[in-house]
Amino acid sequence: MNASTSVPPATGHLTGDYRRFNQLIQKIISSERIITDPLRTLAYGTDASFYRLIPQVVVRVDNEQEVADLLRAAETCQVAVTFRAAGTSLSGQAISDSVLVLATTAWQEREVLDDGGRIRLQPGVIGKHANSILAPFEKKIGPDPASINAAMIGGIAANNASGMCCGTAQNSYKTVAGMRIIFQDGTLLDTADEASRSNFLQKRGDLVEGIEALSREVKANEVLAGRIRDKFKIKNTTGYSLNALVDFTDPIDIITHLMIGSEGTLGFISEITYQTVDEYANKASALVFFPTIREACQATELLRQQPVAAVELMDRPALRSVEDKEGMPEYLKELPEGTTALLVETRAAEKETLSANIESISGALAEASLVLPLKFTDKLEEYTLYWNIRKGLFPAVGAVRETGTTVIIEDVAFPISHLADAAVELQQAMARFNYDGIIFGHALEGNLHFVFTQDFGSQEEIDRYEGLMQEVCTMVVEKYGGSLKAEHGTGRNMAPFVEYEWGRDAYLLMKRIKALFDPNELLNPGVILNANPKAHLENLKPLAATHPLVDKCIECGFCEPQCPSRDITLSPRQRITVQREISRLKVTKEDPDRLKSLVDAYKYYGDATCAADGLCQSACPVGINTGELTKALRNDEVAGTYKENIAKLSARNFAALTGAIRMSLKGVDLVHKLLGTDAMDKIATTARKISGNRLPLWTPEMPKGIKKRGYAPIKANGGGQVVYFPSCISRTMGPSRGDGEQRVLMEITETVLKRAGYGVIYPKETDSLCCGVPFQSKGAFRQADEKSADLERVLLEASGGGLVPILCDTSPCIYRMREAMDKRLRLYEPVEFIHDFILPKLDITPLKETVTIHTTCSSEKMGLAPKFLAVAQACASEVVVPEKVGCCGFAGDRGFTFPELNASALKDLRPAVEGGGAVAGYSNSRTCEIGLSLHSGIHYRSIMYLIEQCSR
Structure with a gap:
């Protein structure tokens, strides 16, 4: 927020250690990046899980020195610290009732190394953006979580997030090549720098010696070492990455790999370097339908021997949840009860290899009993439709749930030899507890997700959830030797069950690791290790009804990268969180003063700085347009007041x-x-x-x-x-x-x-x-x-x-x-008319210069970005499209009245324009062009000016 903001900085009511902590960090971090007011601490108390904790202090850190100094202040005051990047985590690991530290906007550095062989990334880089700069090298990062368009590298590494294709061979643990770590005492280690390693070995000899001793002890215990190796043959994010103790000898390598999946409980990852993996240009997919889930799982065992990149399972309820959505194939509605689909994808560098892959996979399934004939397609539009079916499953459940309920996605893995029996038993367990859920997942890795809606509004419902989870835990751990968390992290959700899954010896080993890294337990306490057997049933997130336009929000955070106000006030997710609390307080009448403070503060943080552009809808899994909520709330404020009289007078004249x-x-x-x-x-x-x-x-x-x-x-x-x-x-x-x-x-x-x-x-x-x-x-x-x-x-x-x-x-x-x-x-x-009607009728002489374009939010929503690019490419030698610039934030006249919104939204514009060498910019809305010109250093005009210049 800059000096032009029209709201005074809000102050919270800190006491004791938090007041002292706040005073200490005021000396090292600018006050506008320290948040203590009730509205924003509430807003940041939400991640994508079904838990909520409201932090006392939220701090936006900009660099490593600030992180180190903050951690030292936390140690002095003995206050706990939790780190957060995007907050898309599903198990409650990115929330805190103490100090929440945000590493987002300022942590954007990225560098491609070794001609694409490696990539260096800071924790605030979105996974999608990392892959976009690797695309010209036909490479990508190994982890591919479903949240990759919103999830940031810090969270991907700290949770060892995997996904549909990366399995256990290409996750962060297997592909990390280097790391910069800030430990609880503020010490910095750069694992790729010899001087830093040497200094660390001297300064933190206690930690190094302790880790070496643990590694020797584990390796000498053949039973424990064998159990650790077995546990990580399948996906496993329950507890710490104990495999680091048996996989490596060098203590720095062990520390590096222990940081993967540590969920911010051992230190802060300020930079990570990945070994990249191949991103093949040739792909083909098939949607294969089996009569039962058992037969689909059995076929997965065959497919593990084939050249497949992904095998995604979807049971009949899962397919039913999307069959009525626009664009879905009609045959989904006609599938018999019990039908289960496998979405199979194969990839190759050459088309000839792809054809051979298809032939081999088809041969392996030749004897299988199928509901529909097997058919692969390498056509982009066709296999994209298949993947849209798979990607639409989780949101489909969230969209149809009753208001006030939450959508829960649990995450387990089984040895592939047990997958068929386990999947059948999982369906039966859900039925016994009367859950109408769906099952899907990464079958190739034995990784199943089961999704259902849950009302936590009564003890009876909480007990029902607890009963299901107890039965699932028994089945996964005791019967099949699986993982209770395959890729979503332990968090608060599975922390009470870590010892149950791993056994006493391994659990005590984890506690010793925690004590070495964080002896005072100040880093994300309650996550991964939690002695409270009911922790997974506490601090449950209330989801009060607030407005039909947004009541289906699952608070996943996928919308946030699209929002122009996300870095100065609130994101769409946070606006909905605050509105839900306002609505709840209006009903309960439990705290009138807090209600008033939220309502008053929301006028600026929620309303005035919302561009209402609606781009959040394009990323929302359940199609919510928070801009429409903002307009609806403005309508409530206008209707029947003097503001409506002014609007009438303006309209008539x-x-x-x-x-x-x-x-x-x-x-x-x-x-x-x-x-x-x-x-x-x-x-x-x-x-x-x-x-x-x-x-x-x-x-x-x-x-x-x-x-x-x-x-x-x-x-x-x-x-x-x-x-x-x-x-x-x-x-x-x-x-x-x-x-x-x-x-x-x-x-x-x-x-x-x-x-x-x-x-x-x-x-x-x-x-x-x-x-x-x-x-x-x-x-x-x-x-x-x-x-x-x-x-x-x-x-x-x-x-x-x-x-x-x-x-x-x-x-x-x-x-x-x-x-x-x-x-x-x-x-x-303009863009559409030029593309469809004008270009064919004019003689165009392309300019010998580089230009940049900005597709407005409206044009994006109308699907016109490809046509805009085509028009610009027809008229200029090179076209720059700034990757990290979405809505310009000018929002009609708000660029004049709330210029901080426009400035924040376009903070990445000038570097992109100057880096690309653009000398002129083009858009298709005059008000947007004002803000774009102001923050780019070049003049933006309507695309019509470019056409006029090229057709003289």
């Missing part, structure tokens, strides 16, 4: 309103011209500060007001007709004073249309028309609908009932129009 905006922008530009940029900036900043940030923030990219234009029709010249509706933004905002291109967008658009031979029809009463977006975003829903209806009527008339295509020059407007208007209208925004 829209031409006058836009005229006033034009005049205001002209006046501001005149002052800018007279004073100069530096003086204008100082005066504007001072005026905003004096106003309590009520005045919009002026920047050098503030647009000029344009001259009022006429809307004379243009005759066609062989290209047909188009109705051109210039948005209210285009009718008011021109280029900024510093832009070398001073022609307005309407002029540019007319020029391009005429070159393509199009005749232009303008709607009647253009100056009074609006699509409704400005009203909808501010919660004035009735006025938004009225303006949409007026525009719809005029466009139907202008287009001959939809016969003539309609072009609007601003993508958010088209998105709203497509949602709200008559489906006969053929509505296009």
